[in-house]
Amino acid sequence: MRYLSILFFIFFVTTVNAQTKDLAARFCILLSRENWSSAMSMMDGQGMKGDHSAMLRDMWAEVQQQYGQWEQLGEVQEAGKQGLYDLVRVYNEFQRSTVIINVAISPERKIVGFTFSKVLPKVGLRENETLDTVQTQDGSVLYGTLQQPAANDKVPMVLIIPGSGMVDRNGDAGAVEMAFQHSYLQLADGLNANGIASLRYDKRGVGRSTQISKPMAQTSLDDYISDAAAWVQHLRNSGNFSRIIIIGHSEGSLIGMAVASLQHYDAFISIAGPADPVADVVVAQINQMYSAEFAHTAKNILDQLKAGAEPNDVPTYLLSVLSPASYAYWRSSFRYLPCEQASHLNMPMLIINGTKDTQVLPAQAAHLHECQPNSALLLIKDMVHPLKDAAGIGVNQKEALPLHPALIPAVVSFIRQH
DSSP: OOHHHHHSOOOOOOOOOHHHHHHHHHHHHHHHTTOHHHHHHTBOOTTOOSOOHHHHHHHHHHHHHHHOOEEEEEEEEEEEEETTEEEEEEEEEESSEEEEEEEEEOTTSOEEEEEEEEEEEOOOOOTTEEEEEEEOTTSOEEEEEEEOOOOSSOEEEEEEEOOSSSOOTTSOOTTSOGGGOOHHHHHHHHHHHTTOEEEEEOOTTBTTBOBOSSOGGGOOHHHHHHHHHHHHHHHHHHTOEEEEEEEEETHHHHHHHHHTTTSOOSEEEEESOOSSOHHHHHHHHHHHHTOHHHHHHHHHHHHHHHTTOOOSOOOGGGHHHHOGGGHHHHHHHTTOOHHHHHHHOOSOEEEEEETTOSSSOHHHHHHHHHHSTTSEEEEETTBOTTSBBGGGOOTTOOSOOOBOTTHHHHHHHHHHHO
16 A cells, blocks of 8 residues: 555645635625625626626526535635636535536636536435535635434534545545545444444545645644544534544544644544654654665654754655645644643543554554553454455455454444443
């Protein structure tokens, strides 16, 4: 598995003009509310004669007839320039499809035109699933899937915090073999089958969560921690759940433990979470999978960042983990030590690791247990980092493997006991 580019790759997004994006988003919302006069007031009236509100009304009626009622705003993305005009791509969620509206905006902040450029299949929601969003501390919008079993009484809620890299809410990433996909989706399904609700989400810069308020090059570990805390607060404020439990996978384990200082929750489960500092784990991975020379170079660069210096030169082979776009993340990561975070937790804690995990070794779980002696420790025989059974891994796997059969029973038993 190409762990180096998946677990610790920091995604870079160029700076966008938030004011321009907000203008395009507001225009689409006015259309959805059938506020034709206000929508027309946002448009450049040069060359337009008479009231074109009826044109907007008829056009919108035709779109809704074809794709169903408008439901909510999706991603809002900068799409470059066309001459003097800024182009913004707005994803609009209708009942049956996602419709992309391209909006052209003049330097005077007037809408000079828009087109319905593309129709995408509807994001699949299955039984007991609903879309959910949360606004973060910096005004970014994150998207997630809430899965809740049918029940007369309140049920426990599990917030699933993903690992690092370009892994989406379902545990999928483009460069990961098919066998290892769907881990978080399967985890949510297993919880649902046992009467436990869950929320899995796309991190900032991943999947649908691209409505971010700052460039990813300025994004730190603090932002990811604050984002997870926002979800905890959102779920608790809903009043729909008996208690909140966090499951943190890989880097999500560190994030979940750090959330405890910002938002109260009731129990914590670390799956494949390291005890050593993130930088040390990455260096060890590079040493194991590549070479001691590569690991030594990576350590020198990380030491420079820790000292507040600007690395002089990053070799091409390390750019996936140590590009300049990741420096804000790395500098903030040095303040968060997993062992220290675990020692401060005052709640039921379960630590799980697979014996065949080559990315976060079982020894890391044992060390984390030593950091918090009141925790429970479970090593699952033959489970690998993406939570699958090593025994089922074949060549050219065409479908996602199921979760290791021992994982869901262990998680459910812990939740029911606490």
